[in-house]
Amino acid sequence: xxxxxxxxxxxxxxxxxxxxxxxxxxxxxxxxxxxxxxxxxxxxxxxxxxxxxxxxxxxxxxxxxxxxxxxxxxxxxxxxxxxxxxxxxxxxxxxxxxxxxxxxxxxxxxxxxxxxxxxxxxxxxxxxxxxxxxxxxxxxxxxxxxxxxxxxxxxxxxxxxxxxxxxxxxxxxxxxxxxxxxxxxxxxxxxxxxxxxxxxxxxxxxxxxxxxxxxxxxxxxxxxxxxxxxxxxxxxxxxxxxxxxxxxxxxxxxxxxxxxxxxxxxxxxxxxxxxxxxxxxxxxxxxxxxxxxxxxxxxxxxxxxxxxxxxxxxxxxxxxxxxxxxxxxxxxxxxxxxxxxxxxxxx
Amino acid sequence: xxxxxxxxxxxxxxxxxxxxxxxxxxxxxxxxxxxxxxxxxxxxxxxxxxxxxxxxxxxxxxxxxxxxxxxxxxxxxxxxxxxxxxxxxxxxxxxxxxxxxxxxxxxxxxxxxxxxxxxxxxxxxxxxxxxxxxxxxxxxxxxxxxxxxxxxxxxxxxxxxxxxxxxxxxxxxxxxxxxxxxxxxxxxxxxxxxxxxxxxxxxxxxxxxxxxxxxxxxxxxxxxxxxxxxxxxxxxxxxxxxxxxxxxxxxxxxxxxxxxxxxxxxxxxxxxxxxxxxxxxxxxxxxxxxxxxxxxxxxxxxxxxxxxxxxxxxxxxxxxxx
Numbered sequence: 207x208x209x210x211x212x213x214x215x216x217x218x219x220x221x222x223x224x225x226x227x228x229x230x231x232x233x234x235x236x237x238x239x240x241x242x243x244x245x246x247x248x249x250x251x252x253x254x255x256x257x258x259x260x261x262x263x264x265x266x267x268x269x270x271x272x273x274x275x276x277x278x279x280x281x282x283x284x285x286x287x288x289x290x291x292x293x294x295x296x297x298x299x300x301x302x303x304x305x306x307x308x309x310x311x312x313x314x315x316x317x318x319x320x321x322x323x324x325x326x327x328x329x330x331x332x333x334x335x336x337x338x339x340x341x342x343x344x345x346x347x348x349x350x351x352x353x354x355x356x357x358x359x360x361x362x363x364x365x366x367x368x369x370x371x372x373x374x375x376x377x378x379x380x381x382x383x384x385x386x387x388x389x390x391x392x393x394x395x396x397x398x399x400x401x402x403x404x405x406x407x408x409x410x411x412x413x414x415x416x417x418x419x420x421x422x423x424x425x426x427x428x429x430x431x432x433x434x435x436x437x438x439x440x441x442x443x444x445x446x447x448x449x450x451x452x453x454x455x456x457x458x459x460x461x462x463x464x465x466x467x468x469x470x471x472x473x474x475x476x477x478x479x480x481x482x483x484x485x486x487x488x489x490x491x492x493x494x495x496x497x498x499x500x501x502x503x504x505x506x507x508x509x510x511x512x513x514x515x516x517x518x519x520x521x522x523x524x525x526x527x528x529x530x531x532x533x534x535x536x537x538x539x540x541x542x543x544x545x546x547x548x549x550x551x552x553x
Numbered sequence: 554x555x556x557x558x559x560x561x562x563x564x565x566x567x568x569x570x571x572x573x574x575x576x577x578x579x580x581x582x583x584x585x586x587x588x589x590x591x592x593x594x595x596x597x598x599x600x601x602x603x604x605x606x607x608x609x610x611x612x613x614x615x616x617x618x619x620x621x622x623x624x625x626x627x628x629x630x631x632x633x634x635x636x637x638x639x640x641x642x643x644x645x646x647x648x649x650x651x652x653x654x655x656x657x658x659x660x661x662x663x664x665x666x667x668x669x670x671x672x673x674x675x676x677x678x679x680x681x682x683x684x685x686x687x688x689x690x691x692x693x694x695x696x697x698x699x700x701x702x703x704x705x706x707x708x709x710x711x712x713x714x715x716x717x718x719x720x721x722x723x724x725x726x727x728x729x730x731x732x733x734x735x736x737x738x739x740x741x742x743x744x745x746x747x748x749x750x751x752x753x754x755x756x757x758x759x760x761x762x763x764x765x766x767x768x769x770x771x772x773x774x775x776x777x778x779x780x781x782x783x784x785x786x787x788x789x790x791x792x793x794x795x796x797x798x799x800x801x802x803x804x805x806x807x808x809x810x811x812x813x814x815x816x817x818x819x820x821x822x823x824x825x826x827x828x829x830x831x832x833x834x835x836x837x838x839x840x841x842x843x844x845x846x847x848x849x850x851x852x853x854x855x856x857x858x859x860x861x862x863x864x865x866x867x868x869x870x871x872x873x874x875x
Contacts, residue, residue: 385825389807390807390820391820391821393809393818394820397817412736415810452738456738456741457811458741458744458769458771459766459770462793466770470738470744471741472742536795541805544799544802
């Protein structure tokens with residue numbers, strides 16, 4: 207069976223004064239039904255552009271996007287609309303993506319109208335059902351976006367995406383703008399909905415801890431290219447690209463015993479207007495050799511399903527299994543108690 | 554607290570009309586130490602720092618309390634005197650350096666302007682500004698001096714802000730989410746820089762952040778804020794190993810970790826109440842799984858529960874309450 211989503215050599219180049227910005231420069235991956243693939247990387251790596259290319263919200267300069275084996279790059283009009291019924295998107299800032307003049311009920315109903323689904327009564331029933339699915343109350347259908355908190359607005363964005371019963375939801379930094387306690391609510395909701403409806407997620411994020419929690423597989427992007435892709439557990443246990451290693455080493459852990467173990471990566475991401483020759487990471491790579499400055503590394507398979515675009519992918523030393531403390535027994539016990547106790551019903 | 558406090562905040566209450574965004578906060582900060590202030594949007598952590606700086610926007614005002622810096626209560630200083638303190642003894646950096654920098658002046662001119670404001674007669678300001686840029690490890694500072702904010706990356710801009718803040722050798726640096734807008738590899742560079750500069754100068758840092766990883770990396774002491782009040786105060790290790798307040802416990806559980814696998818995150822139900830609609834009694838009670846009727850009746854005071862460890866919860870420690 208064809209994968210649900212497949213990108214093959216997809217590129218997006220923006221002509222600008224003085225050259226071409228290669229925002230996405232030859233990206234290939236597949237996403238299976240019910241699977242979560244995370245695209246991670248720092249600002250400017252092209253992950254959000256890739257998300258938009260996957261839905262044909264922007265036109266690729268090169269390459270193919272297939273949904274269920276069918277090329278969508280040439281679609282327009284009704285055929286494009288039918289494709290989008292299968293694949294929806296939610297954004298980082300749900301407030302910016304909601305029309306302030308539409309009530310929440312109208313906003314959730316809108317995709318049903320666009321796709322010609324149901325009559326007025328059945329749509330109203332569906333809106334009530336969707337509100338319940340995302341943890342909002344039916345009476346809130348008449349309220350307007352400004353009356354909701356950030357977390358609730360993201361729930362509205364999720365309800366809108368779910369309305370047309372898609373198989374795939376592209377989540378573009380869906381929790382980055384939310385406070386941590388709210389972030390946890392939305393992450394849990396996305397996982398519940400996935401289990402319930404067999405959704406596939408293309409999950410765009412920069413927070414690797416969230417990604418580790420959400421994703422089945424992870425693709426790491428740098429300057430418009432995927433530099434490493436692997437099953438999540440593998441990627442975190444045995445990263446085979448120096449950039450992935452640098453990202454992991456830069457994350458401050460919520461554990462004071464690990465203080466000072468953060469290793470910053472030097473320099474800044476180079477301009478995508480003029481990416482370095484050879485391996486694009488060589489200007490910041492602590493292990494770069496002469497060959498890295500000249501020859502672009504191919505994506506080598508280092509293990510089944512694990513590919514790394516580094517000349518030395520197979521030779522990198524094993525990552526030291528830094529004794530990762532985790533929570534103290536006292537803290538772990540209190541967290542468990544917090545989770546078990548039913549939320550207070552006192553009023 | 555062993556050493557002597559360089560900054561002491563006592564009973565600080567900052568009101569916007571009838572609503573108190575900061576509602577009775579006591580904190581102290583020692584020389585060369587970092588106090589992490591943790592909380593989510595709306596907990597009052599940014600209003601607290603603006604109160605210390607005398608920068609609370611209208612119609613807000615500091616209604617009560619003291620902010621004592623090296624023996625002087627800043628809240629009683631005349632405006633001209635406070636201007637000298639601000640940027641002089643106490644400096645501040647913000648989350649988004651681009652909005653704090655003037656886009657039409659070179660960064661050099663902006664650093665010189667800040668220096669001139671505090672030392673009207675000073676000489677060789679250009680040389681000192683270049684030195685300030687070098688101090689924050691900006692490569693080729695002579696060239697960068699002439700450049701404009703848009704020519705710099707986000708990390709470089711934050712370095713410029715730090716250079717400007719440190720130009721007059723402040724005793725206290727307030728850093729309000731200084732790395733939140735930065736990529737993780739650049740964040741690590743800026744945190745390293747702040748630590749090195751602190752070791753060089755002995756300045757005290759108030760680090761405001763929502764990121765528990767940044768707190769674990771940087772803070773010596775931690776204050777957890779919720780709805781305008783400090784709910785827990787402890788040395789950094791105790792906050793992570795022995796979290797006492799249910800809100801602190803909930804925060805720790807909300808964060809996905811690289812060092813463990815959990816099927817579900819611990820979500821704290823509901824959201825932070827706004828300062829104009831606070832619940833009676835403990836403000837966390839409506840979201841607290843351990844709350845009992847008594848929690849709704851009176852505001853819990855901070856009480857000692859361990860070495861330098863204070864918590865504002867009548868149910869702590871929760872394993873005895875459950």
